[in-house]
Amino acid sequence: MPSPFPNVPHSIRGTLTSIEFTSHALQGNIWDDPHIRDLWIHLPHHFDPQQSYPLLIILTGFAGTGEGLFSRSLTDSSLCNAIDRLIDDNQCPPFITLFPDCMSYLGGSQFLDSPAIGNYEQYLIQEIIPAIQAQYTISNIAIMGHSSGGYGALRLAMTNPNLFSAIACHAGDLGFSSAYSADLAPAVLAIHQAGSPKKFLEEFWKKHRFSAADFSAFNILCMAAAYDPNPEHHDFPANLPFDYTNGTIDFQQFDGWKRHDPLYMIDSSEHQKNLLDLSLLYIECGRSDEYLLQFGARKLVQKLQKYSIPHRYEEFDGGHRGGRRRLPVSIPQLINACS
Numbered sequence: 001m002p003s004p005f006p007n008v009p010h011s012i013r014g015t016l017t018s019i020e021f022t023s024h025a026l027q028g029n030i031w032d033d034p035h036i037r038d039l040w041i042h043l044p045h046h047f048d049p050q051q052s053y054p055l056l057i058i059l060t061g062f063a064g065t066g067e068g069l070f071s072r073s074l075t076d077s078s079l080c081n082a083i084d085r086l087i088d089d090n091q092c093p094p095f096i097t098l099f100p101d102c103m104s105y106l107g108g109s110q111f112l113d114s115p116a117i118g119n120y121e122q123y124l125i126q127e128i129i130p131a132i133q134a135q136y137t138i139s140n141i142a143i144m145g146h147s148s149g150g151y152g153a154l155r156l157a158m159t160n161p162n163l164f165s166a167i168a169c170h171a172g173d174l175g176f177s178s179a180y181s182a183d184l185a186p187a188v189l190a191i192h193q194a195g196s197p198k199k200f201l202e203e204f205w206k207k208h209r210f211s212a213a214d215f216s217a218f219n220i221l222c223m224a225a226a227y228d229p230n231p232e233h234h235d236f237p238a239n240l241p242f243d244y245t246n247g248t249i250d251f252q253q254f255d256g257w258k259r260h261d262p263l264y265m266i267d268s269s270e271h272q273k274n275l276l277d278l279s280l281l282y283i284e285c286g287r288s289d290e291y292l293l294q295f296g297a298r299k300l301v302q303k304l305q306k307y308s309i310p311h312r313y314e315e316f317d318g319g320h321r322g323g324r325r326r327l328p329v330s331i332p333q334l335i336n337a338c339s
Contacts, residue, residue, distance in 0.1 A: 008088070021037050042099070053139060056096070056142045057098045058149070167334070171320055175292070176263075190216065198236065228256060281304070282314075
């Protein structure tokens, strides 16, 4: 039975701390987003600075923040408490957890380098990870996430050889043609009504509650900036897959996003090799995912089978929202694979 007091006792809790991190990769980004960020780190109970630990990096979904994972809801404990419980129950050895801040003016970054958002892959791979390795003794690195965070974990593993030992993609953005297409029409209308993408964004950030169309437009603007940047464009620093002045959707432009879709990236022998080198590749999705990501996940699994890439795949009864509740399912598997 759910409890109104789900947090673990202090006697087994680890320590959550933050450091102020100055990034050169994010400096001078197009939106003037801060390059000095809070970097949140969870250390296990009885942390020993002389001991070696696996490192787990957790990436949040679109419009999510690392700090949001620390919150306690009516019946759910924070993710840090879930981690404490996993360690105390001996489901996995102790490990260090990193919660990076990859928020942007567009709601996210897809954890890649884009002149229309910022150099977030460099930020993670070339700055944050080396900084953690310099401060702590790290044995192996695992990376995971939900939704856009799941996409980021999978993509980063494909593009960075010999860096990660294990990854988990929870309901990651897979199969762009179905995952994003439902947002196109609402996005056209919301941006048309605002007058331009920049005016839409200005009004968006003044609000505290968002309509479904608002959020569709916010999402599509971010994805266009991630997958099809064009900083020289006068109206918005990316090529949009529609003309918001007359409502025409450019499906050919939209189809160009697929070069960033893991369903197509997996056809590269280099990306296949990078996934083959993992100790664990974990993928899961809800059978009722509202963004049709279960279909993308199934297609990816078919390609993983085709290329003989070992993996674990799970589907559960549920949808896309509330995905953080599923993260503790894969965490011990990741850490055990790294140990």
